[in-house]
Structure formats: C-alpha cells, structure tokens
Amino acid sequence: MSCSLLGCGVDDDRVFEMGDYEGAMARWCPGCGDHSVLTAVEKLLTAEQLRPENTVFVSGIGCSSRFPHYLKTFGFHGLHGRALPVATGVKLNRPELDVFVVMGDGDCTSIGAGHWLHAVRYNMNLTALLLDNNIYGLTKMQTSPTTPQGFRSNTQPTGSYLPALNPIQATLGITNASFVAQTAEWIPAHLYATIEAAYRHKGFAFVRILQRCPVFTPLIYAEAVRRPDMVELLVHEDGVQVPSLEATYKNRITHDPLDLDGARRLAEMSDRIRLGVFFRDESRPRYEELRRVASRSAEEKVTLLNQELDRYAV
C-alpha cells in the first residue's frame, strides 16, 4: 500500500539502502549463523525495497529471536514458542503488511510445535524462518528436538537419546503445506535465493536454515562445509537455482516442487544434506483470504446492530 494512500504525508519516493534496515548492533557470538541470515534478510529487504513501517518481524525467544531488534522495521519479540500465533494475529488484522517469522529450533519444533503444525495448515502469507542450530543456545546447551542422536548436551550428557526430528519431513506431512525449503547459513548465495523465493511465495513459506552454533555445536556441519560433495542441491525453475554455485556443488537433482511424493522421499533420505525447495504449491487455500470480510463503516455497524437488536426486542 502506498504511503500517500494512508495519508501519512511522507514523500513516497524514498529509496532504501541496506543501512536503512539496520537496527541495533547484533549481539550474537562471532561466527553465529544468525549473522548470515540477518545479512541475507537485509539484502532482501533492500532488493524488494520493503517499507520499514509496513514490514514486521515476529520472533519467539532464544538467540535467533533477537533478530527483530537488529532490524529497523517493526518487530514483535514475544514469547518462547509463540511467534506464530502473534504473526497470525498481525496478518489477520493487517493483511497488507509483509510479515516474517523468525524462530529457533526449540521455539518452533519443541515448545511451539503445536502452533507450527497449525500455521502450516492455515497457510497464511507469512515467511517463516527456522534458524536451526540443533541446540538450545541462550539457555546454554540443552538438547533440542533437532539435536543429532548421541550428541552430548547439558541435559543429556551421555548423548541425545532419540533420533533427531526432521522438520522438513514433518512439515511436508502437514495438510495444506504450500512451501517447504531447506538451506544452509554457510552457503550465502543459496541462503539468499531461498529466502527470496520464500518471500515471493504466496502462502506460508517454511524455510529451515541449517546453522552451526559456534559455541555449542560448532562441528555439526563441519564436514559438509568442507566437502560440497556431501550436499545435494534440489534445482528447478520453480524452486531455487543458483548458477554461481554449480561449479562447487556438483551434486544436483532436478526436483519439481509440485511433486509431493518425491519431496517426501528426498526429505527422508539421510545420505546427503539436501538444500532447495522441496515443495511449493501456490494453489493451496490461504486462511487470510478465506476469512477476508468486507469492512463496514461505523455508521453501517450502528445500523446493522440496530437491526440485530430488533431480533431481541421485547
């Protein structure tokens, strides 16, 4: 919506530089994957020239949930696990806003897992980023649902007992999922292209970003970082294609994002780390559009209410 329509009297020919989106100095540890995501997001905001006042970042609690503070858009840094309900409310009331949701793995896949399932099903036009470093960082190294089996933490010192939850597999299993992608913080070009595709998708775009925590999980993807052959890129013209990566990442598979069965098969395979768009279908119903109602003026409401009261008249 253009600013002049809102009558705010601000010159709408503003051009935003990357610095216009920078908020407070990020206080994450040096080497934290969150920095890469923040940079990719600032780049996207600049490329799309999103108006800071019409852009909202909603987060939960955890290291990654400090994200909105480091941007100069609107932000809502709420409760652990509850970013999605807040984002749902923002979008329901103000569908014209661009709403991003930033969650950690504990946030999204553990304490907030119920909301995750339902947000996918609502399929509102939100860009949801799961910053997944496989560990609780802010509370100092507790096992998260995505912690690799056997990984030693402060809560499971002999090693994580259970197989790690696979968020891509889980999301692909939810009715009405419309965009499911995976990327990695150590491949900035892929990270950017994936977030961009997610932003442009009409519907609930779920992006799992594989990250290292430099303090607690520095080694989880160390080998994959060194050996591009451990990574396989899913490529398709409707998904993510980054030609500049082709020289380095030779394992590529053409995967049509509309192929849900194929996506589920790929998500279940554990021989390689697969990055790209697993599934994408813009034809899925979007909750905010299903619920869109014509607004009424205050006078119309009074007239309608008087008619309604007639029904109850003595």
Added chain:
Amino acid sequence: MATTEAGLRESPGTAMAPAAPTPVRVDVHTVEVVSDAGEGAQKCGQIFGSVSAKMGNGVWTVEIIPAEIQPPPRNAEGASGNRIRIGSREVTNWGDETDLMVAFNEQVLLGRHHLGAIGENAIILMEDMWATHADGDIRTAWAEAMAELSEASYRIVLVPMEEQCLTVVDNARKGKNMFALGMLAWIYDRDVERIKEEIAFQFRKKSQEIYDRNVELLELGYRWAAEHLDFRFEVPATTDETAKVVMNGNQAAALGAVAAGMELAAMYPITPATSVSHHLGEVFETYGGIVHQAEDEIAAVGVAIGASWAGKVAFTITSGPGLALKTEFLGLAAMTETPLVLLDVQRGGPSTGLPTKVEQSDLLAAMYGQTGDAPHVVMAAATIEECFHAMITARRIAETFRMVVMVLTDANLATGVQPFPRPDPSTAWQGAPVDLSAPPEGLRPYDWDARTGLSRRFVPGMVGGAHTATGLAHDERSKVAYDAATVQRSHAMRSRKLAVFQQTLRPPKVYGPAQGDLLVVGWGSTKGAIEEAVDRARAAGLGVSSLHLTFLSPLQPGLKEIFLRFGRVMTVEINYSDEPDDPFITPENRRYGQLALLLRAQTLVDVDCWTRVLGEPLRPGAILRAMQAKLTRGGAA
C-alpha cells in the same frame, strides 16, 4: 405429606367444559421444566421466558444443564431444563425455590428435590407413563422415587404427557416440551400467538411440517390443561413503556463486542464461554469482523495480541482453565502495553471443576495470575445488560491506557436470560480508527508521560514508528534495558496508568441507607440476589445495605469511608472460604473469599465473608439467612 392426583377436574366426555378456576394472583413465581437431556425442556423454558418478557413481565431464566451432552436417561444428576422466574417487576435473580414444576420423569425431579430446589408447597406436573412402564426396573424406580417424594409436601399432579403426545407424533420425546409449554401457557395465561411466533423463530431452519406439529402439541397441552387442571396463576405485567431487548449474557457480550467496534475475536472452545463465539459467528462477518477459532487457548490470546498490536483492539474469550493457559501472554501484553480485552466467563474450579456451573473463583487468578508485576484492569459484569456495556467500556479503557482489560462474567450470566433496556448504539462506542500518521519527530514508542505513564501507541504502518516491541525489560525506545533505573521507572510507568485510571472512577453507590449495622459487598452476577436479600432484610427491620463493585482492579475509590459507616462489613461471593468455626480454622489461617481478601488488604477494614460453592447461583433467601446470622452472632471473624 405430598398429594398425588391424576386428572383434577374430570371432564372428558362432558359437553360443557367446567368453569375455569380463578387465577391466584402472585407478584413473582418460579417455574422449572426438567427433562432428560435432548427432550427439549430448555427450549420450552426459553420460549416461556421469552414470551413472558414480551408480555411485560420481569423475567430471569437459568439453564439447568448437565455437564454431558447426552447423559444416561432418567438420571437424577442428568436433569436438563430451565428455571424461569417471572414477576410483576424487574426480576434480578433466579430466586429461591420453585413454585411450579414440570417434570418429564421422576428421576430428574428427584435430582432437583435432592438439591432443595423445589418449594415446600410446589405444584409438580409429572409425566405418569413410568408408573406402568413395561420395564420392571423402571416401575420399581418410580415407586421408590414416589415414596421418597411423598415425604415432602408437594402437590404432584400426574399428567399423561406421553399418551397425549402420541396422538400427534410417533416419537413423544420430540414433542413433550411443546405439550408442556401448552400447559404452562394455560396456567399463566400466556399469549398463544406470541408463543407461535417464538416457535416459528426457533424452528426457522426446519420445515413447515415440524412447525405445524409443534403448534399442534402446544395446543394439545393447552387444551389438556384447560380441561383438567384446577389452578391458574396470574403474574400481572408492568406497564413499562421502555423499549427492551431480551437475551442471555453471552449474547449480550457478543453484541457488546460488536457495539464496541471490535473486529477480531480469537477463541478456543471452552464451556461456558463458547456460546459468545457462536452468537458472534452468526453475525460478526456482516460487521467486517472475524471469529478466529485458534488451535489452543494460548494461540487464541496470541492471535488477539498480534492483531491488537497491529491495529484495532481485539479480544479473546475464555473460562478458568483457558485463563490459566493464557497467563504468559497476558504478561507479555502488559509488558508491551498492547491493548487487549479478555472476556472470562467463569465456571467452577479448580482444574476442570464444574464446566457448566457458576462460580466466582477466577478473581485472584485474573488479577495476579501473571508472573512479575503486570498491572491491568479487571472488571465484572453484574447483570446481563452489563455484559453488553462492559465490552464497550473495556475496549475504551484498553485503548486509552494501552492495557489488558479483563471482563469477568460467569455461567449464571452466560445462560441467564433477562430483559433490559434496549441499547442505543452510537458510533462513538466504536472508538476512532487506528491512527497511522507518522509520530512527531523524536517521539519514542514508550514515551511515558512521567506523571501518568501514558504514551502514544506505535502501530505498523506509521512512518518513522518502526521499533521492536519486546517482552524483555525495555526503555522508552523499546530497547532491551536491564539497568536498575530503567527497570524501576518502566515498572512505575506501567503501574501508574492504573492509578490514573482509578482516578476517573466514582465511589460505588450504596444500595439502601448509607450507614447501618451491616454492609454486604458483592461483585458480578450475585447483585440481584444480594439486593433482593437486602430488601427482605430491611422489610424485616434489619439495618442492612449492600455495595456492588464493577471494578476489582483497580478498586473504586471511597470504599474505606463507606465501610466505616457500617458496624460490620461482609462480602457475599460464590467462591470458597473457610468457615470460622471449622476444625483447625483460626483467625490467623482462615482463608477468605477472594474479594474479601482484596478488600482487607486494600482498606485494612476487618471485612468478613460469606461464600458458598454450590454449583448454582446464590439464593436470596440463603443470603438473607447469612445476613441475619452475621448480625445476631456478631459474625465469625
């Protein structure tokens, strides 16, 4: 000793109908219709109440509801139906005991009998089919029940409801309620045409055939009563010309939310609050509103907070267990100063408690359920009319003070039906549209006015307003701040708003003389019963007055001054408190009623309490006895 009679005026077969009995004139009468769930006693009672209201009687109806949808049939605990109290003047509560009862089987009647719901000399119109039922167990149960009931002094009139209804329909279970309604229509001389209009409305989604059958049954009941009964009652109507509407508290709250201009209700199903969203669901979209049924109670309040933060004030609807789940988010709303209206339709607790029954047990949870200091407003509706207006007031306070406002009602108001003056909606009730104009240069998102704590709300869309709202301690810029001075100041600013709001309130009005021997203080749905008890006490020469509080947080001003004009002060509440003379209970360890505790803390007056948790509204007669006891014993504490 109860009397049991079959047809009273043996008339069938005679050409001339016997002379109708002269109606007994009464000021107020209480009627109950009880059946197994699913037999329609509630519909019968609702129509009787609604038509009585339309004929100019004061009316209060209460649903008698089992917790299950279809409890086992012929079960004393499964009684389902309505109590309808009609009067010549305004009726403000459900009264004491029933004067006239229609029972579809002896077990549901027994259930009401065990609860002491039936008046000493009540007339009971009872289905007689069970006496001769093919099932021997049923015949035995009937005989045992009748033996027990015969100990009481009721007048039981056996009515062949089943037999009569079978002359019209194949399944009498689906028609007895209209037959009963016909009997009541004759006994109380109700306007049959109005009843037919109500039936047409109730069955508007059904076929003409169904309407016709129901009317036939209605007329059959009416005729049967005219031919057989030897009593009638007249409850003269008042000639009040004020335009009125009649609805229950949940309908009133739903329409109040509409009148308040709110456009998003986020909820999760919970008894007895859910029907607010049913009533909204029917109409809200025509007003541009959305009822969002969230995945859980936590999400419901989260969605409401997100929506409120981004624009117009939203609200969430819940009851006790849901309130408990929402507490973390309520603290977040307080911390981020996000306006929010929460409607808590209280039920019995703790835990799942008594989902369909009334209690006033959420007061302290509502006030103090959040961790840390989370100042917010708590108000309670005392009447069905107030359920409507409270939503408008709550929205305005929430917006003006950037605060959470909790409106407490309860199961009694939720399902009680009462006529009240028709609201005259105004656009002013809806509040101004959200102001998205750019904030003045230099204004910060929490630029607290140092005296009042008030600040302008920054909403997405405001150029230059971008900031991150946070549940972490923060300063005026909404920047995370843990330094001592900022933490202390921001706490003070959030709290100050409550004091400023309190300054806008007036002292509550005393019901009765401004001084005396005993002041009874109440809140919420007990108002009508308390005031009726005060009237009776004063008629008996006791120096009793009462005070009813709308605002619990902050408390209205002037309370201590009012209290000191009375010899004794006692709250009357539907929540648990220790009895002073119970084992182990001492003045030191006695747990008080929730309002009493607040009043003692806030006024340093020795406020006593009389509270009961009976799973039903308080009866004025019981309150009167508590007043008498307090005055004669000098009170417990």
